[in-house]
Amino acid sequence: MHTSTPLAGDGQIEVVSPHIPDARQNLGRAIIALASLGLAVVLVIQVLYAADMIAAGFENWRPALYAFLLWGAALGVGQVLIRGERGHRALFLLPAILFTVAMVIFPTFFGLYIAFTDWNLSSFAGRHFSGLDNVRALLNDGYFWNALGNMVYYVLAVLVQYAIAFGLALLLNADIRARKFFRVAFLMPFMLSPVAVSWMVGKSIMEYRFGPAATLARHLGWDSPAFFTSPWVARLSIMAMDAWVSIPFIMILLLAGLQALPKELSEAAKVDGATPWQSFWEVTFPLMLPVSVTAIILRIIFELKLADIVINVTAGGPGGATDTISSFIFREYRDRSNVGYGTMLAEFYLVIIIIFVTLLLNWASRWIRRYTWQ
């Protein structure tokens, strides 16, 4: 993720701020203080009301949301009043920061709390703190570890997707006619919603009795082309559908990389008498490494969230062979209403993902450095 650019980072646009009068600064501080006070009052009233300690309160927490919005606006106005030009600049970043913090930080911490309760939406008992019960259940949950094992296969499948995508990108970069048509056609699967793809491909084309893929397989000599009954065939079928949807993403990135390569290089290789095969491995592939690594890492990050196709085609079956973590937790929520346990699984998975992606990024940057310095 190399977004660092020569432009950013030096504080280029310098504006000399005129001195801001004390009265204006004080007004700004007063506005922020007042808004904070208002937000705090609304929150306290609602907390007390929810805890049945006072009789009057709001029907739901919606007023707290409005109070937060008002507070955010007041914070912006206050920044401008107190810090003038610098406040104007802060105003660019403020909405996105406030939005993300409100939408992510709170749910994440609340999720951590839920994860340690025995909350089940379908039971009347409500939620109770259950300590490490969920962790213990998780460690003994064969289905969870099975799903985690499947994720390894799905992530490895990204490399196959990458190989195919590279081939397609090379084809599109070749001197061909109707390039625009092929580019649009190749991009099309990426645009379609995975849910529609689940039906179009998984439930009808690969259908056992009348699906064209099954008919084709019978013609090729596979007597009972059941794509979703034996574990490995089912897993491969899901991988194939996922590849169908996501290869265009990698392909587009690689194609942009290929088009950015200087033409002289491959021509020089040709003059030196290199075969196309040599010129690819000696010139094109090493130069494409940074783009390749970016594409693969982005794809792996998205692959870790794979859920829609699995949920809608196999629901994890047969016997959990195609389950992903996301589809497993989805069923835990929707079919068993097991909120506490499901959230524990999700938080545990998040920790694994963060560790994995951090290691991956470190390893990738070190590897690129070594490879390009050779």
Add this chain to the structure above:
Amino acid sequence: MATDALTLERVRDHDPARHAKFFSSRVLIYGALLLWAFICLFPIYWTVTTSFKTAVNVTQGHLVPWVDYHPDWKGWRSLGLSPDTIGEISTVRDEFLMRFENSILASVGASLLAVVIGSLAAYGLSRFQYKFGPWRNKDISFFFLSQLILPPVVLAMPFLVLYKELALLDTKIGLILVYTLMVLPIVIWIMRDQFDTIPQELEQAALVDGCTVWGAFLRIVLPIALPGMVAAFILSVVLCWNEYFFAALLTSTDAKTLPVMVASQTGSQGINWWSMAALSTAAIAPLVLIGVFLERYIVKGLTAGAVK
């Protein structure tokens, strides 16, 4: 292209063996291209044609309309969208149109919101030096980008509970907020790349002329960055339109979107493929149109920042 054709001509004149080699490589290239184009387009073709099939055509595996079988409006009739039912009252059609409208509102609303606040943040990060406690621009950018790795399952339950308390469950506003969160990192990524390519001298001149920072941004930078914003917007619309996970958990009757409707129909077995095919066709039609007519914006959005 012209020089290539010229060298090609020369090869053809002088060396029959190389000519044959060149010709066979052409055949291979076009064969591979056509094969993959077929793989990409066949499911779409299959879905569209199946929506015009009857039970017999489905079970006998007919493929080509008018040659193999006679097209029938069966699938579209079951949706209330065929020529003979379009004038009549149809509950299925009302249901479908409502889901369609929800999908449009949720994806367009979320994309607009994300493009507005995302562009502002991206511009700030591209031009100014922020210091927020120990965090600098680089850390703030990373904070936004790191949202990408957050899997939806982690936020799903807290959101369900939070939305219940905020009375946002099963509302379009609630869905818009979640989708905005989902695409915001991508929008910031694209727009930062976009702003970084715009030379600073333009704004500096405007600032010297007495413009404020915001004036310079709105009047000078924004028009130049518009193509990038369109790309970010279209990519966001596609991603939101296809989103299923949150929609399935956070909506039930009022705000249900098209993918949820498609998914709920998928469960019902049997071979009324024609109505499923019609529904799927309707669900992917906007995306196919976007893909055909706005492909370059999608490509621009996808490749922003990744290729340097």
